[in-house]
Each structure stands twice: as structure tokens, then as C-alpha cells.
Amino acid sequence: MHTQVLTGRRLEAVLDDVAALRIEVFRDWPYLYDGTLEYERSYLEAYRDGAGGVVVGAFDGTTLVGAATGSPLLEHAPEFGCGFEKAGIDPATVFYCAESVLLAPYRGQGIGHAFFTAREDHARALGYGFSAFCAVIRPQGHPLRPATYQPLDAFWMKRGYKPLPDVIARFDWKDIDQPHATSKNLQFWGRAL
Numbered sequence: 001m002h003t004q005v006l007t008g009r010r011l012e013a014v015l016d017d018v019a020a021l022r023i024e025v026f027r028d029w030p031y032l033y034d035g036t037l038e039y040e041r042s043y044l045e046a047y048r049d050g051a052g053g054v055v056v057g058a059f060d061g062t063t064l065v066g067a068a069t070g071s072p073l074l075e076h077a078p079e080f081g082c083g084f085e086k087a088g089i090d091p092a093t094v095f096y097c098a099e100s101v102l103l104a105p106y107r108g109q110g111i112g113h114a115f116f117t118a119r120e121d122h123a124r125a126l127g128y129g130f131s132a133f134c135a136v137i138r139p140q141g142h143p144l145r146p147a148t149y150q151p152l153d154a155f156w157m158k159r160g161y162k163p164l165p166d167v168i169a170r171f172d173w174k175d176i177d178q179p180h181a182t183s184k185n186l187q188f189w190g191r192a193l
């Protein structure tokens with residue numbers, strides 16, 4: 001298994017596979033995302049079209065088994081800039097590590113670390129001084145929370161990230177157990193690069 005930083009045409013070539021991976025992996029707790037290929041494809045095209053967008057692919061041979069995406073925050077989600085400003089962080093300096101997905105059989109072999117390292121290196125090379133991502137906040141008593149679920153907080157802290165107090169994103173999507181899309185709060189985490 002190996003990872004590759006993809007931009008331009010090589011990024012375009014994997015977009016359908018990244019869309020399928022996102023739908024499969026994000027169906028699980030805590031995202032419970034009931035996604036469609038059509039929406040995913042148009043969402044992901046922003047990484048191809050934006051100036052600083054990147055996809056890091058994880059491959060088993062030539063098969064894509066995981067992917068991580070990233071983009072300058074103000075290119076991807078300018079509406080979140082205000083929260084960063086209030087926290088004393090200039091949003092123009094923030095690179096947004098949007099999402100990481102890896103098929104379950106390939107986990108625990110260091111790909112999650114490689115996804116962060118590649119995106120942080122990409123961000124530094126573009127001159128960004130701060131890296132951030134967000135994670136969905138679910139209530140403790142949620143009926144679909146698996147009893148054995150281990151949060152990724154320890155991994156993120158080990159990578160140098162901390163929750164940014166009061167920097168919260170809001171996204172709407174349809175959960176697998178709900179008839180309609182609902183709003184979710186997501187906690188931003190960040191670190192200086």
C-alpha cells in the first residue's frame with residue numbers, strides 16, 4: 001500500500017472513486033451519512049477547481065482504498081472564517097484538512113498519519129501557517145453510537161491538534177436513520193504549522 005499526492009488531471013481521475021469511498025466510510029458512526037454519488041461528485045470537483053486543493057490517495061496496487069482532501073479554508077468554506085477571526089486566528093492563514101476516509105481492512109498501518117503529513121506539507125509549501133479540520137459532535141446517548149467506538153481524539157492530539165474553543169462549523173446532511181437532512185455542529189481542531 002502507498003500514498004500519492006494528487007492534483008490536476010490525476011486528481012480528476014480518482015474523483016468518482018473518492019466519492020464512492022466517502023459514501024461507504026461515512027455511513028458509519030459518527031457521520032451516519034446517507035450520501036449520493038451525484039452530490040459527492042459536484043462537492044469534490046471543488047478540490048480540482050480550487051487553486052490550493054489537494055487529494056492524497058491511498059492505493060493497494062492501482063485500487064484506491066482511501067483518500068484525504070484539503071483546501072485553503074477561505075476557498076472551501078469562507079462562511080467559517082468568522083469563527084476563526086473571533087478565536088484570534090487569521091482565516092487567510094488556515095489550510096482546511098477536510099476529510100480522511102480509509103476502508104476498514106487497511107486501517108492501523110499508518111495511512112492516517114501519512115494523510116496528515118502530506119496535507120500539512122502541501123499547506124506549508126503554499127505558505128499556510130495553520131492547519132484545521134472539524135469533527136461532528138454527537139450526543140452521548142445517541143441510539144446508533146456503537147458500544148465499542150473509540151474516538152480519534154488521542155490520534156489528533158498526538159498530531160498536535162487541539163479543539164478550538166467556540167470554533168464550530170455547521171453542516172446539513174441526511175443521517176441513515178432519518179427521513180430528511182438535519183443540521184449538525186462540528187468542532188474545529190487546529191494547530192500551527
Ligand SMILES: CC(C)(COP(=O)(O)OP(=O)(O)OC[C@H]1O[C@@H](n2cnc3c(N)ncnc32)[C@H](O)[C@@H]1OP(=O)(O)O)[C@@H](O)C(=O)NCCC(=O)NCCS
Pocket residue numbers: 025098099100101102103106107108109110111112113114135150151152155158
Ligand atoms: C481516520 C482514519 C483515516 C485513520 O486511518 P488509519 O490508517 O487507521 O490511522 P493510522 O494507522 O495512521 O493510526 C493513527 C493513530 O490512531 C490510532 N487509531 C486509528 N484508528 C483508531 C481507532 N478506531 N480507535 C482508536 N485509535 C485509532 C492508531 O492506533 C494510531 O495511533 P499511534 O500513532 O499511536 O499508532 C480511519 O480511521 C478512517 O477512515 N476512519 C473513518 C472516517 C473518519 O472518522 N475520518 C476522520 C474524520 S474526517
